[in-house]
Amino acid sequence: MNAQVVSSPDFPGQPHSRRVLGAYLEEIRCEALRMLRNPGLAFPALVLPVGLYALFAVLIAGEAIDKDPAVGIFLFSAFSVMATSMPALFGIGASLAMEREMGMLRLKRAQPAPAGSWLVAKIVCGVGFGLISYLPILLVATSMGKLPLDTGATIAMSLTLIACAIPFCALGLLIGTLFRGSAAAGYANLVYLPGCYLSGMFFPLPQSMHWQAPIWPQFHVNQLAMHAAGVEKFQFIPVTMAAAAVVGFTVLFSAIALWRLKTKG
């Protein structure tokens, strides 16, 4: 039976599209298992943002929010961006750097894996984990009454925040292709943490610092969230410009990363 199968000129079996779909699903499953079984990643990504949100927005700034609802939305957005971007950035960046070092990508390219299936799996898991770490914040915010938005705006904002994991997936990809092994997580912090503060995401920046805010992806992502929520007080640039910047960052980061992968492996 084997001889027959082995020597047949075409490749019978499952139809092409179903096999490819199966391969994608399997890849996503394995990636998710890896992330879940890696406590070094899962724990800080899932617990840190909601913990910090509860501390700052509920305990420390609770009264300010009650006075000005826009502040509540502002803080909610800041910690939610943190929640959705961290798994994308660190999950993809660190794991990709490690995989490159271990030759896993070489093997995958040699195998008949559908092109880019590992990448799709990483993005899906990055966004999925972003969602998992975002939901507790949403739960805390709505149950404590710190998110004064109607249902439509809440949904729009949630979708925006979750979709905004994608540029950070691209950034993770970039870092994962530029650095090797365990160094990647350090470099990811180096570009991520300053951006959180200098983008004015956590607190409004003084006038003299405004010029540099647009260079951080966090700024544009946050702007999109502000537009989705309809908070005019914190809308500094038009929605199309923010969207274009987010798309631009994504394309730029992924282009450099894919080019690096192609040339350096």
Added chain:
Amino acid sequence: MSTDSQRLHALDAVRGFALLLGVAFHAALSFMPGWPPGIWAMNDNSPSAFLSDAAFVSHIFRMSLFFFIAGYFGRLLHQKLGTGAFWGNRLKRIAVPLVAGWVILFPLIGYIWMTGITKTLGFTPPMPEMPKSPLAIPLTHLWFLYQLLVLYVGAMAIRAIVDRLDSGQKFRDFISKLVVVSLRAPLAVSVLGIPLAFALFSIPVWFYWTGIPTPEHSLIPQIPATVGYGTAFAFGWLVHRAGGAALEALQKTWIIHLIVGTGAAAWMLNSMHAQPMAVPGFTKHAFAYAFGVGAWGLSLGLTGAALRFLSNYSATRRYIADASYWVYIVHLPVVAALQVWVGHWNMPWYVKFPFIVVTSFVILFASYHWLVRSSFIGQLLNGRKYPRNGTDPKSPTPSPSGPRPARDSGDGPVAELRGVTKKFGSITALSGIDIEVRAGELLAVLGPNGAGKSTAISLWLGLQEADTGDVRLLGGSPQELAQRLGLGVMLQDVELPKELRVRELVRLASSYYANPLPLEETLRRAGVTAFADRAYGKLSGGQKRLAQFAIAICGQPRVLFLDEPSVGLDIQAREALWQSIRDLLAAGCSIVLTTHYLEEAEALANRVTVVTKGRVIASGSVDDMRALVARRQISCETKVPLEEVRTWPGVLEARVDRGRLQITAVDAEAVVRRLLAADSSLGRLEVRQAGLNEAFNELTRDDSVAKVNKEAA
């Protein structure tokens, strides 16, 4: 290496893209801010500056790109059919759709335009006057077919003249070389737009946004369009003449072209925002030139990118490319009707525009699928009728058709390197190497570290591309997924995700293949059942290798690449692995195995190839190789003169080194016996087996190599 037919897939995809982009372009035109009513069917109540810019950018290149590809395919078709049949074909594919399409579509388009303009203005406008000149026929968007016919006439005329003047083809060969050089440099992008720049600059009233004014109002060829699209067509024609080298150059320079094109487009957008209407002066000159640079940069860049990334066959892309011609021909009434319908909806453009695009594509592709693909219309437009319930055609041909690479028929070599050279910087890893793996055999590739074994394997796996020469796997290019579906692979120096269990890893690898072994069967054959549920990170070195072996065999590969499979295995595990390999061979699998261990080759191989310094230095049966490395080193202190020893049978080489006689011999026992007989005072005798590395090193400067090669041949 790419074959011609693979390239046609890529170019077909580009043409399809240019046409489909046209649908989105027209869908954007109801959202243009500041357009007076009547220019387009509808003026939407939510205009968009963004769509205006995006439409302009696509307008820069989409038709130039189309005509560039049309020129390429034009020459291809002409070469294939000859002039007479070429005209027959073009009349059927281009002229008939133009006439029939116009007759059916024009009334529809006219009706929708009137409805839309009425809706925009709030009253019915007067009917437009009938054109006074008989040639002033409103061609609508079908002008491109007419323009194409005009260009075919021009091309045939120029061809006839050039044929007469340049009978030795010297001039044409020179032009072909020029084409390749100009693409490689890449200078073509800065030169090709110059004729167009003159034509654009001489337009008296020129709104920058319109770029090349659309020649849709008359059968008289318009100068800017004929110059711009004619250059594109001619260059496409010349690129086809210049052959593979031109396409390779395009493929290599895609990113530069795209950057140049995008830069030109960005500059134009910027200056257009400042002043939308051309005023004679520097900016008008610069804009006219930038338009050419943008058109060529984006066209060449997109073509190069497609050659780079879309050369493999994809059923989806094939379908879309086939559908695109029909979709573009009939799209205008559909798109315009939708624009009129949604024009007054109280919604922003970023909802309405995607709605129009998506709905149009759904309607257009559905009409293609059910009305065209399997009917005479599909036959007319694409020269092919697909069976109605036909699934993916197994041997697809891009139109105009070229042969698909033949799949392996079973008796030829399953993997080949022919004259392959591969350099990494200044280091030559492989230099003009020829290796072939025949169906059903196990070829052992032996050689010291750095010999080029792993490079050879990675070429076969499609991980790298050869600098020169031909790499074939299962009758095709290893870059193609269809070919790689038939391979299994176990690489050196690869670690798998430590969090995943062996079972999960094998399941993942199995999902890539069309016809994998049942999971349990793979685990059993590879001998990993006992630790299948342990995390990979917790396995011993040998168990890890076996897990990798399981991944290599799970897809029932027709050719299996094993790079140093038994490193780190204990004797028992190695025996088990060898048995699995023998079973695979018995089932008809071909295997390429690299190894340091001669005994491994002896145990398994049908043939052995020895590689050193990027060359094959010996190849033959295991016995041939055994003879080569059976030589031993004898070393002693003796009074027997060197000259005498050299004459003894069995002595290959003898020299004196620091007072000791060093002999390389094939029959060491006989030589030692004779030495002892000749010199009873002989001391410090040592006899040792020459290591593989020594044997290899020696082989490189030994003329016995040629002998073995000859025998093997």
